Structures are given as structure tokens and as C-alpha cells.
Amino acid sequence: xxxxxxxxxxxxxxxxxxxxxxxxxxxxxxxxxxxxxxxxxxxxxxxxxxxxxxxxxxxxxxxxxxxxxxxxxxxxxxxxxxxxxxxxxxxxxxxxxxxxxxxxxxxxxxxxxxxxxxxxxxxxxxxxxxxxxxxxxxxxxx
Amino acid sequence: xxxxxxxxxxxxxxxxxxxxxxxxxxxxxxxxxxxxxxxxxxxxxxxxxxxxxxxxxxxxxxxxxxxxxxxxxxxxxxxxxxxxxxxxxxxxxxxxxxxxxxxxxxxxxxxxxxxxxxxxxxxxxxxxxxxxxxxxxxxxxxxxxxxxxxxxxxxxxxxxxxxxx
Numbered sequence: 001x002x003x004x005x006x007x008x009x010x011x012x013x014x015x016x017x018x019x020x021x022x023x024x025x026x027x028x029x030x031x032x033x034x035x036x037x038x039x040x041x042x043x044x045x046x047x048x049x050x051x052x053x054x055x056x057x058x059x060x061x062x063x064x065x066x067x068x069x070x071x072x073x074x075x076x077x078x079x080x081x082x083x084x085x086x087x088x089x090x091x092x093x094x095x096x097x098x099x100x101x102x103x104x105x106x107x108x109x110x111x112x113x114x115x116x117x118x119x120x121x122x123x124x125x126x127x128x129x130x131x132x133x134x135x136x137x138x139x140x141x142x
Numbered sequence: 143x144x145x146x147x148x149x150x151x152x153x154x155x156x157x158x159x160x161x162x163x164x165x166x167x168x169x170x171x172x173x174x175x176x177x178x179x180x181x182x183x184x185x186x187x188x189x190x191x192x193x194x195x196x197x198x199x200x201x202x203x204x205x206x207x208x209x210x211x212x213x214x215x216x217x218x219x220x221x222x223x224x225x226x227x228x229x230x231x232x233x234x235x236x237x238x239x240x241x242x243x244x245x246x247x248x249x250x251x252x253x254x255x256x257x258x259x260x261x262x263x264x265x266x267x268x269x270x271x272x273x274x275x276x277x278x279x280x281x282x283x284x285x286x287x288x289x290x291x292x293x294x295x296x297x298x299x300x301x302x303x304x305x306x307x
Contacts, residue, residue, distance in 0.1 A: 089191035090287035120218040
């Protein structure tokens with residue numbers, strides 16, 4: 001029994017480690033990415049896949065059109081996605097990088113909820129599937 | 143019948159005990175409302191700010207807040223309709239005007255007004271007007287970003303305990 005427990009613990013550690021690696025997206029994270037890919041392809045037949053580089057630029061850019069208090073993702077999440085951020089009300093936000101917060105980007109409803117809210121506040125419009133997928137690609141790559 | 147008689151002392155003890163609790167609550171200067179017990183409400187309503195107990199605002203206020211999540215004190219806090227309805231139902235069912243303990247909180251609040259901030263309640267405003275309790279210097283010393291951060295001073299705020307003033 002003790003042995004079994006140790007084996008299980010080792011497996012858990014290995015599993016946690018694998019989600020932290022670049023290629024180690026969980027099935028749930030992959031499914032959400034796939035959903036955005038399908039939507040991006042539907043919107044633009046020339047869509048060729050997501051880009052962590054584009055996502056990085058988007059995440060760090062100063063956007064216009066939203067509220068003056070929140071011009072960028074980095075306003076709350078800081079310019080280091082592996083560090084904790086802070087909400088405008090002062091609450092700590094867990095790091096956005098999947099390597100630091102492995103539970104992130106696993107629940108479609110949660111992901112959509114935050115894109116809906118934050119794109120509205122930062123850009124003054126909804127984000128496109130392509131933008132969402134790029135940002136996820138970036139945050140999953142860190 | 144004998145069973146009922148045997149139960150009596152216990153019922154009596156419980157009655158005395160609850161009376162004692164009520165009496166203590168009435169004497170204390172502070173305020174005690176229940177904490178949020180619904181996990182969905184607790185999760186969604188504490189993602190950006192402290193978790194405000196439902197007993198801190200009347201039902202009409204919670205209803206208005208839940209109607210206006212697209213502009214929630216300047217931020218977009220929209221939810222999917224099912225989750226929003228679940229949260230609205232909990233908040234209005236456990237609001238200040240549904241609790242006996244909440245009546246003190248709503249003292250002097252005109253029935254036609256719909257306060258959106260707890261600090262707008264006359265009872266709360268009067269309490270905090272004393273001795274610069276929410277003066278900028280006090281807030282800064284306590285590490286509060288704004289008067290909305292009750293727990294900077296009231297450590298038990300999220301548990302509905304405000305008897306530390």
C-alpha cells in the first residue's frame with residue numbers, strides 16, 4: 001500500500017511536470033485551443049494556426065478603445081505573466097502562465113468569461129477567435 | 143410521551159443557549175451577518191474583490207447589481223445567464239432585509255433608495271464618519287485600496303463578522 005502510494009505520488013509529480021513543458025498541454029487545454037482554431041478557420045479560410053509570438057505582442061500591447069484605466073492586459077497581469085498580478089480592487093491574481101498556474105485554460109466557460117470581460121475593458125470590443133488562440137498559445141508556452 | 147419528557151431538558155437548554163446568543167448579539171456594538179455559503183457565489187464574487195456577505199445589502203440592491211454586471215463599478219463583470227441567475231437567487235434570498243440580524247444595518251435607509259455600495263447605507267456611513275475611520279490616511283495605514291476593502295480593518299468581514307470596531 002505504501003509502495004503504491006509512492007508510485008502514485010511519483011506519477012502525479014511527473015504529470016504535473018509534463019503540463020509545465022512546452023508541448024505538455026492538457027487534453028482540456030488542447031480542446032479549448034482546438035475550438036478557437038475551428039472558429040478562426042471559419043472566420044478566415046486562410047488561417048494557418050496560432051502564434052505564441054503574436055499572442056505575446058497582443059498581451060503586452062497598449063490597446064485603444066477600452067477604458068483609459070485598463071489599456072493593456074499588463075495593467076492587471078503585469079508585464080511578467082509568470083508573476084502574480086493584481087485586480088483593480090486590489091485582489092491578487094494568480095500568474096497567467098500555464099507553467100505557474102497549471103489549472104488555467106482548462107474550463108471553456110471560465111476562459112470565455114474572462115476574455116468577454118477583459119476584451120471589453122481593454123479593447124472596448126470582443127476579441128476574435130484568432131486573438132484568443134494566440135494569447136492562449138503564448139501563455140501556454142511560458 | 144415519556145420520550146417527549148426526556149427530550150425536554152435538551153430543548154430547554156437549546157432555548158436558553160439561543161436566547162443567550164441573541165442577547166449577546168444585541169448588546170455588542172458590532173454587526174454579525176452570515177458568510178456566503180454557496181460555492182459558486184463564493185468563487186465568482188471573490189475573483190476580483192473581497193467576498194461580500196449577502197446580508198450586507200438589501201435584495202433590491204443585489205438585484206440591481208446583478209442586472210448591471212456589464213458595468214460593475216466601471217468594470218465588465220458579465221457572467222453567463224445561468225450562473226448569474228444562480229448568484230442572484232442566492233444573494234436576494236440571503237439579503238439584509240431577509241435576515242433579522244440585518245435590520246440594524248438598514249436603519250434610516252429610505253425604502254425608495256437602492257444603495258449599490260455598502261458604504262452608502264446610513265448605518266455604515268454614520269459608523270465610519272466617527273474619528274476618520276475611512277480617512278485616506280487610515281486606509282493607507284491599513285493597506286486598503288479603497289473603503290470597499292472592509293477586511294483591511296474588519297478581519298472577519300468575509301465571514302460576516304464586524305464586531306471588531
